[in-house]
Amino acid sequence: MSRGGRTQERRAGGTGRGRKASGDRREQILEAAFRVFSRKGFTGATNREIAEAAGITPGLIYWYFPTKEALFLETVYAKSPVLAVVRLTDELLEAPPRAFFSRVASMIFEHIYEQPRMIATLRFLLAEALRTPAVRRLFREHALRRGLEALARYIAHQVERGTLRPVDPQMAGRLFLGMVMSQVLLGRLLEFPPPGPTRVLVDELVETYLRGVLRMPERPGAGGGRGSS
Numbered sequence: 001m002s003r004g005g006r007t008q009e010r011r012a013g014g015t016g017r018g019r020k021a022s023g024d025r026r027e028q029i030l031e032a033a034f035r036v037f038s039r040k041g042f043t044g045a046t047n048r049e050i051a052e053a054a055g056i057t058p059g060l061i062y063w064y065f066p067t068k069e070a071l072f073l074e075t076v077y078a079k080s081p082v083l084a085v086v087r088l089t090d091e092l093l094e095a096p097p098r099a100f101f102s103r104v105a106s107m108i109f110e111h112i113y114e115q116p117r118m119i120a121t122l123r124f125l126l127a128e129a130l131r132t133p134a135v136r137r138l139f140r141e142h143a144l145r146r147g148l149e150a151l152a153r154y155i156a157h158q159v160e161r162g163t164l165r166p167v168d169p170q171m172a173g174r175l176f177l178g179m180v181m182s183q184v185l186l187g188r189l190l191e192f193p194p195p196g197p198t199r200v201l202v203d204e205l206v207e208t209y210l211r212g213v214l215r216m217p218e219r220p221g222a223g224g225g226r227g228s229s
Contacts, residue, residue: 026064029054033075038121042072042128042135072135073142079121081111082147089150093157097164097210100154105180105202112184113198119188126189148173155213165215176209 032054036045047068051058065071077083084107092100112118129136151173158164164172183201186192194201 025056025060029056029061029064029071030075030078033071034079034121037072037075038117038124041124041131042068043132047071069134069138073138076125076139076143077146079118080143081108082143084111085147086150089154093154097158097214098206101176101206101209102202104151104176105206106199108180108184109198109202113188122184123189148177151176162215164213167213172213175212179205179209 029050033045033050036050036053039045040049045068047061048058050071051061054061061071065074085104088100088104088107092103095103112122125139129139148170152169155164155167155172156169159166159169183194183205187194
């Protein structure tokens, strides 16, 4: 990037209009990166191709993202359901478990299951993760881990409140995410759709999960011994 271009970016960043333009440019780069990464994969994509798709000079990418790895991570984070899961956890930390897990499962299904573009991206991500250890590590540490930490935070809070039984929050979050993503993989990647509507699938999934983690009220006399007949 030229010195004049960087100076212009710095000047623009100091005003409200400049900050908005900077945010718009960043989104422009992420959108272009999403298209190029989805088509060519992490290894095959180049910053020059991403810049061309975004209609900018290659040097400008480095102003916002210092490496291709950083750009890939931000693209995955922005386009995957992870950010939405984190936001939902912040918004619904006090919500009852049934409402929270239904919202999270519905959001993931709507974000991936119902959008052909996201299904293509999921195929690309899985293929890249299987082929490239570096991508696998980046995806695991910076995308999956963030989503799991958000779920574990909600579960730990509800355990403290007594609405959930004393489960391991990390393990319980992993099991829930596994239940949801397995249905996405079966239904879309393997093209083995559920026998009913997605809404019914989400309801059944959440109810099955809750039977394992909800703290059930004790029945009267459940702790006593049996009386003599």
